[in-house]
Amino acid sequence: MEAATQLRIGYQKSSTLISLLKAKGTLESALAPHDVKISWHEFPNGQPLLEALNVGNIDLSADVADTVPVFAQAAGARLAYFATEAPSPTAQAIIVHQDSPLSSVAELKGKKVAVTRAAGNHYLLLSALADAGLKFSDIDAAYLAPADGRAAFENRKVDAWVAWEPFLSSAQQQLPTRTLADGTGLADYQRYYLTSAAFAEAHPQVLQSVFNELVKAGEWLRTHPREAAEQLGPLWGNLAPQIVEQANQRRSYDVRAVKPESLVEQQKIADAFFNEGLLPKRIDASDVVLWKPETAQ
Structure with a gap:
């Protein structure tokens, strides 16, 4: 490997495992023997994160919801999937205020719903509406980033907000809310770690080191839930540990390789968004690079 390889990592507030590794300096230590220099770049949500990956402003994306790579692929990005977290369907939900007259997803027809464009919660909303016999055009969608969605809600x-963790648990514990639907039976909510096809080919050992540390971080979080919550709370806007712990209980943090069947x-x-006119073109979700790790150390 050439000297002083630069690894620019993009992440967002909900990038739990990467946030833990960043806080502890774990990746810097793991990659020091390979002369890799890391820089960190925070983004408000997954869409601008993968846009930055597509144009070459970052080399590696921390976990993003499954919807995000679909939009990046439609924009022409040559992506490489290098890790995924097992499905976490209850880590996102459509919520209303406790005193809302709405009691079902079907009653969202004609209502204003806050959702983040191209995020995982966007697909949950599409899927839940379809399950209730509605189209996306039947609601008044307000495209808002998580913080703005929380404020609007x-x-x-x-009238409703489609949120994901840790924003979901934060709202549920700080406000009186009700859940109209979570992802159970509607949206698997897998989160993916990505890089460019070119970086995956040029730096497989860097990805192997990152993969190994992600696996270990996921195992540590699952066996140390309170300690993890206390470390993540300050990174997530000083959230109380009980909020963070609830949020983490809804995420699998089971890091694994991405297999072709994962892309079903x-x-x-992709088809759901295209059929609603929300994706500019039809895509083949399997037309990506799947980087294969060695067994995690």
């Missing part, structure tokens, strides 16, 4: 500017749900997502 709290101030009753929208990706194709379902």
Whole structure:
């Protein structure tokens, strides 16, 4: 490997395992023998994160929801999937205020719903609406980033909000809310770690080291839930440990290699967005590079 390889890592607030590795300096230690220099770049959500990956401003993306790579692929990105977390369907949900007159997803027809464009919660909303016999055009969608979605929901500017963790648990514990639907039976909510096809080919050992540390971080979090919550709370805007612990209980953090069969749900997502006119072109979700790790150390 050439000297002083640069590894620019993009992440977002919900990038739990990467956030833990960043806070502890774990990746710097693991990659030091390979003369890799890391820089960290935070993004508000997954869409701008993968846009930065597509144009070469970062080399590696921390976990993003399964919907995000579909939109990046439609934009022409040559992606390489290098890890995934096992499905976590209850880590996102459609919520309303406790005193809302709405009691079902079907009653969202004509209502204003806050959702983040191209995020995992966007697919949950599509899937839940379809299950209720509605189209996306039957609602008034307000495309908002998580913080803005929370503000709009709290101030009753929208009738419902589609949130993911840790924003979901935060709202549920700080506000009186009800859940109309989570992802159970509707959206698997797998989170993927990505890089460019070119970086995967040029630096497989860097990806192997990152993969190994992600596996270990996931195992540590699952066996140390309270300690993890206390470490993550300050990184997530000083959230109380009990909020973080609830959020983490809904995420699998089971890091594994991406296999071709993992992309079946990706194709379902792509087709759902295309059929609603929300994806600019039909894509083949399997037309990506699947990097294969060695057994995690």
